[in-house]
Amino acid sequence: MHFKMALFSRKIYLLGAFLVLVNAISVVHSEEPKEKDGDDEATVETVEEENVYQSPKISPEKVYLAEHFDDEAAFKKKWVKSEAKKQGVDENIAKYDGKWAIQQPSRKIFKDDLGLVLTTEAKHAAISTLLQRPFEFKDKPFIVQYEVTMQEGQNCGGAYIKLLSRGTNTRADLRKFYDQTPYTIMFGPDKCGNDNKLHFIFRHKNPKTGVIEEKHSKKPTQRLDEIYKDKDPHLYTLIVRPDNTFSILIDNKEVNSGSLLEDFAPPVNPPEEIDDPNDRKPDDWDEREKIVDPTAKKPEDWDEDAPAQIVDPNAVKPDGWLDDEPEMIHDPEAKKPEDWDDDMDGEWEAPLIDNPVCASAAGCGKWNPPTIPNPNYKGVWRAPLIKNPNYKGKWKPRRIPNPDYFKDETPFRMTPVHAVGFELWSMSPMLLFDNLIITDDLAVAEEWAQNTFALKRAKISRDSQTLWGRMLRAMNYKPGWWALYAVYVAIPIVAYIVCLVRRANEDSVFDRAMRFAGDNPWVYALLIVVTFLVVGLVAYACFGSKSDSDADMKKTDAVVEDDPHLSEGEAEAEEELKEEAERPSKADLEGPEVDNDDAEVITTTEEVADTTPLVDTEGAGDGQRKRKPRRE
Template structure:
């Protein structure tokens, strides 16, 4: 009996520990990625990708990823894996993004395609299953896209999920569960969750307003009304502006030339504005009328909105004004814990050293700028001093010799003791 229980327990552990990893890419084999990723030929001027860990990183090798390298370009690259269906399973999509170029406008998202996609012809109109990840453009757009295709139509999430907009690496995770719920995580922390039916317009609403119902004619929904006993005071009406009593016609005013003189207008201190009667509670107020609802005859429950039957390709199909984004650590699995563990082992292990390196670089750049500014200021001061020296007139030093008369005068002077 104990042996059977132990066997059952071990079997349960094995089942729990098992996780299907459908796709994983970390770019750890140098140029090997080129054999696994396909560039679309739909356009001839797609932007080029390069493998790099960027200007700052936590680990020079582990942080290598694919980076966009040309400004103002569309990018179209994809990788294939063994196709699968997520029916009855959790689907987890995860990857890291680093906008080290301080992105101004561009996508940082991925698309999940059906396996029958022609990768060499992938483009912006190619039908996908899921689009997920950050998108930034100016100050107004800084969101995480979560778009699902349902019955041939793309449906955007109705919630606004803010993405990270700094220059560091961040990990984005989408969890799609067979109970038709979802979760979005950034840096292994939940930022949004809910149900597919409530947060997307996949289905018609369950209830609609009763087309036969109408608000009764005697329904008064005014909470406040004018006091019928309130009257406007007799001295209320005063002009908004009056002639300035201190204004005087200039002495040189010529009515033939300047026209009739009129004093300037100033705000009237006695002006009280438009009179309105005071408000009182409406004794006939019945509250806000709520339109009755009925079951929507067009609504049909659907429990497979989450399901995609032929998942087989991950694509990077995006536009960037300023290039420099690095994509790395792709993972598609059916296990949430596996994804969290992978995020901790990759992004979690290098985020600290990456920030430290970036901070050191910024400090060095700051010091360099200060030295350059100081050097420039010193040079400017030296130039100013040289210009001042050049502007000062040269003073010639000389001694005037006495005239002959002065010399003779000195010789003819009679000493005091001879007088």
Template sequence: MKAVAWLALCCVAAVQAKVYFEEKFDDKWADRWQSSDWKRDKGEAGDWQHTAGEWYGDAEADKGIQTSPDHRFHTIWAEMPEEVDNTGKDLVVQFSVKHAQKMDCGGGYIKLIPTSSKDQMKTFGGETRYAIMFGPDICGFSTQKVHAILTDNKGRNLETKKATTCKTDELTHVYTLHLMPNNTYRILIDNEEAAKGALHEDWDFEAPKQIKDPEAKKPEDWDDRIMIEDPEDKKPEGYDDIPATIVDAEAKRPEDWDDEEDGVWEAPQLPNPDFKGPWSPNKITNPAYKGAWEAPMIDNPEYEHIPNVYKLPLLKFVGFELWQVKSGTIFDNVLVTDDAHYAEAFANATWGASKEKEMEMFNAIAKKKADEAEAKRKEEEAAREAAKGEEKDEDGDSLPQDFEALSRSVISDEEEEDEAHAEL
């Protein structure tokens, strides 16, 4: 019943939704996707494998494309059946990522590429113009974020100012970017909202409405000193006459001191407890303090309102362009649509149907590896102990039990033979 309900939901959503691109990476995926020539002549281009990886929920349904080998630029792209014009419409881009290699440093993002970049697709790479770059990027602990870069009408690639943390484990996760015609957006991870807001606020599409007046200068009588010296505080009389050190009154001349040989004896000096160093007046709160001076704000002459920042150029291609130190990331279930409900149902029917079994398989494999590692550790420890015993034998420090038993047997035989001789 549950599977039938999901199928019915997907069918209803499909009727209402416009699906521009949908890729589950079946056995004919290579007919739809092309590797780029970028970096290939330098031997720096990676390859793509069709696999579900070592752990999965369904061996066939969970097959995607996996990066290989390490330290490579990985680029691949596909053409959408028709141009995507998101004027007045929602736009949703979604895909799943599994960092099966336990990502240490590398990208896991997707790109939506405009029709205008068609002539660049054969060498699709880092310099190819795109409209959206979206997905996880990891490099140690310093970078663990979801990239959300949008290209404006001036060709600038603008990164969101709102930080969103990505998933860093080795399981499959779904990333969704939803742009809306009211200039708002949502970012979802595993169908749960991770960020939302206004495009105008979270991206620098526009110059600021106001700026600090570049011509303004701090007035000469502006006092920004928080504390000042107390003008009423006076240095006490005789303050400068207090010596830094004084003679140790308890010191005594040693009995064996010889003035002719040792010179004239002088008592040692001690720090003077009354000496307080150079005098300075006490500090008090400045009654004339006006605060930190800031230039006044004025209208920015370069400000220009851009009404429809959600709108992208006509889109025609979907691609992955990334650098990975350690390869092994698997991408699957790529979707471009105008319906967020369909995207949610699609995610639940793919990733959602596999996630529990994938987790069970992952845990089972992790336990097996841990058990094997522990067994190997014990085996190596036993081998080390045996080696220590052999070393003692060679040095004559100890004898193995079987050798000692043999010695006792020989001694016993000799004693019986002596007794027989005595009877004769």
């Protein structure tokens, strides 16, 4: 009997191990569907699902760059991973070896909606691309907009974007992108510890000295802590207008605004007057407002040696004071512990307790009269202060005209932007960027957001109202691991219950069924197949898409009628024709492709029409930005 029970228990545990293995394979397959490409540019996640949503499309004439990161082929052609090294850090961590990948969000919202993900942590990472045509700061506003999803939250690191200045014109220049590469604007969130920022920095060139200086915008008035914690996608928009005003929006809500002339530090225009650096304070200049009275003398009856406290001469010892009784006595009821070793612990003494005799008396022990403040105490004598008859006030150097003074009334006319890139370091992995657009038309940016970000937030809002959505949020959007944990915990419980039932019913129906299965081995094969089907259904329930009407929504540039159902081949052929017709050629996107450092600079019709630069960009890069020290 014991042998049979042991054999049965072994079968139960083997079956449980099989369930755990199948479930673990399901979890790994669901949460790690990544493939590495061969050119070391980036890894691309391939997901084969039906009902793939339509990526947004927009006319190239309306934008300088529109990137949704859904097209793997276009991404590889346009974006270039940096091969440079960061300056001012240890050689072992100077290389930009952070990993970029095209992936679905860890919390899938739409099928085949992909994004650019920084998958590594504590590594420098940089990637960039050229604009379709340079942006010239003339008479149209500059608008940059993109989404950030901090899928694991953010402890320390940035998610900002750099708009690179003229001079970064070729793919060879993009491969050299690093922290010192000149940029025109830097914009986006940055956090380390409790210090969180929403950067808007632009580089301004002094027209007289030629020095390029960073101008930092004022901080937003409202707190922005939640964007680093909620793990939801957020939309960041920067609008810089020709009238020198700017606006910063998060999720289409304004969080900061102001003027390029008034709301930046240091200010664009220096002061008209400065302190004379050659002016010196005269030797006889007296800044003391009060001085010690030279005519004051200490009074003859002033006793500096008198104590502050004296014994009260009127104090009398209370009646009933017991001078011979101590305040504390040894506890007469205490006993020496049995394990007390005098050689090791020393001589034992009973603990002290309050003398019970003193409880009813006025006091015990030697009586001392109390002290009182000394009426004759005056302390150390000091001469009084009087007004200084020679006081001339606080000295200040004279003011002179600022030799470096200038007045720039149009700081909006910045260095033209030729490229855009992410140059980051983060202690939190899985930063996802999506739906980047650069344009000069606010309506275009709003339409792009409506066809991308607005659909995501609406879907998230609907999902959060369902029971399944609330459960996913509570499980941090990783239900597979929770299912695996539940199966793992249930195995010993089920095995124990089965054993108890077996022992309670020695010849039960279950017992006869097991004997029948022992005589007919094909029953075990059938049981394994059924178990596999059950586990497959559980895996599908945990990881499969929750198909509903919302999953079929498509992102488009305009409201259209539902397309008639086409065959799979016809639909794919029509989609390819549309993408081929609307997609700009490689030459339009990048200009002539070259791989050497002496490559010809890419130009456009607009550049030829006006080749005179508004602001010169020759000079050094931005230098090391001041920020709190971070552990590399």
